[in-house]
Amino acid sequence: PVFVKRAKTARDNNRDLGLCRVLLAELERHQDAWPFLTPVSQKSVPGYRKVIKKPMDFSTIREKLVNSQYQNLETFIIDVNLVYDNCEKFNEDNSEIGRAGHNMRKFFEKRWTELLKQT
Numbered sequence: 001p002v003f004v005k006r007a008k009t010a011r012d013n014n015r016d017l018g019l020c021r022v023l024l025a026e027l028e029r030h031q032d033a034w035p036f037l038t039p040v041s042q043k044s045v046p047g048y049r050k051v052i053k054k055p056m057d058f059s060t061i062r063e064k065l066v067n068s069q070y071q072n073l074e075t076f077i078i079d080v081n082l083v084y085d086n087c088e089k090f091n092e093d094n095s096e097i098g099r100a101g102h103n104m105r106k107f108f109e110k111r112w113t114e115l116l117k118q119t
């Protein structure tokens with residue numbers, strides 16, 4: 001037959017770049033994205049530089065995506081989760097920014113699983 005079946009082992013990552021673009025655009029326009037849009041000012045936030053070893057934010061992720069610094073969906077998801085993990089580390093759950101982080105993580109988990117289910 002014309003379409004010979006490919007070995008069913010690795011997942012097809014040819015659509016990953018498009019998925020990263022769609023996902024990041026949705027994160028950037030989410031109403032709870034405001035604490036995560038730009039890098040935390042390490043000069044004006046006491047303790048941040050010492051406590052958060054790997055700062056990350058949506059504008060830095062956008063820069064890396066534009067400069068082809070993500071090989072696949074996995075490395076992109078690692079950076080997005082870093083934003084939420086940093087937020088959990090530095091903020092009380094029961095705070096404005098803490099809640100925003102939990103909301104954004106929940107939204108992201110839902111969206112990338114939905115998008116990955118699409119054929």
Ligand SMILES: Oc1ccc2c(c1)N[C@H](O)CC2
Nearest residue numbers: 035040045086087090091097
């Ligand atoms: O009260 C504040 C003031 C500044 C920040 C936070 C809370 N949390 C952010 O994660 C980092 C920046």
